[in-house]
Amino acid sequence: MLIKICRGWEIPESEATPEAVFLNRRALMAGGAGLIGASVIGRAQAQASDPSADLYPAKRNAAYKLDREITPEAFSGDYNNYYEFGTSKSVAAAASKLKTRPWTVKIDGLVEAPLEIGFDDLARKMPLEERLYRHRCVEAWSMAVPWTGFPLASLVALAKPTADARYIVMHTFKDPAQAPGQKAFWYPWPYTEGLTLAEAHNDLAFMVTGIYGKPLGNQFGAPLRLAVPWKYGFKSVKAIDRITFTKERPKTFWEALQASEYGFWANVNPEVPHPRWSQASERVLGTGEMRPTMLFNGYGEFVADLYKDLQTERLWA
Ligand SMILES: Nc1nc2c(c(=O)[nH]1)N[C@H]1C(S)=C(S)[C@@H](COP(=O)(O)O)O[C@H]1N2
Ligand SMILES: [Mo]
Secondary structure, three states: OOOOOOOHHHOOHHHHHHHHHHHHHHHHHHOOOOOOOHHHHHHHHHHHOOOOHHHOOOOEOOOOOOOOOOOOHHHHOOOOOOHHHOOOOOOHHHHOOOOOOOOEEEEEEOEOOOEEEEHHHHHHHOOOEEEEEEEEOOOOEEEEEEEEEEEHHHHHHHHOEOOOOOEEEEEEOOOOOOOHHHHOOOOOOOOEEEEEHHHHHOOOOEEEEEEOOEEOOHHHOOOOEEEOOOEOHHHOOOOEEEEEEEOOOOOOHHHHHOOOOOOOOOEOOOOOOEOOEOOOEEEEOOOOOEEEOOHHHHOHHHHHHHHOOOOOOOOOO
């Protein structure tokens, strides 16, 4: 096998999954003596013990293309927003202690019949695929990663909302004993996010179970998180344990904290500045490159129609 050594940020997107698989295979084959660090071996072993490990890597859906390199895991996995584990970006070690099994997802509210389903049962019922998505945080940094997951629309179909349901609300777990950040009583825990049902049915709305061709690391929101890449990153809620269908628009975590800065719609728009900074450009994780930010984070062809008749709403913050 030809082994091309390249620096992380030079890994072309076509190699994203094979690279992860390749590392695993090497770790398993050789025990890695002298070749790979203990952390890589440790990671491979942790993955092997994940009850959903055999689901990865899933086949990539080629419909979702990137205009930039994939962000290496060394960067995306070490620079996370996850307030349940602290307000810094270095939350991976703290988050790694979260117990993600057993994990039950409750589906309730305006549905034909409320449902509780174990995460592993859910993941095995759903059509898993890999998608390359950009991610744009409202703080003006961005990354591009290979998520694995399933269309949110498949979960809505399983849930069978009733005719009067208009919104889907997703809640992060709440357990201050495991998540020290939740001891900060001035935050409205649990973290909650929401979409309209029309947004939830859009092809781009994706429920994520994995990344880089393997189960999701805890810092990314294991075992189940959302990815809505045309919106600012705070909409992509992590570690979901409850999904509720409602008639009324929910008050979400960031909106409850600071409605003047973070609203319900939060679609990416370079021309609408945050009250405290410009959204015109973004810093790419890993390379530090500054790139112009795109309307709907470059996903207008998928989602612009959703907002045609909503021009009086505050769509961009
Ligand atoms: N439960 C929960 N979900 C969350 C957050 C959080 O603090 N708690 N942060 C959000 C923000 S601001 C961003 S940018 C993304 C970051 O995802 P990443 O760590 O996978 O890059 O998660 C979002 N989901
Ligand atoms: Mo964010």
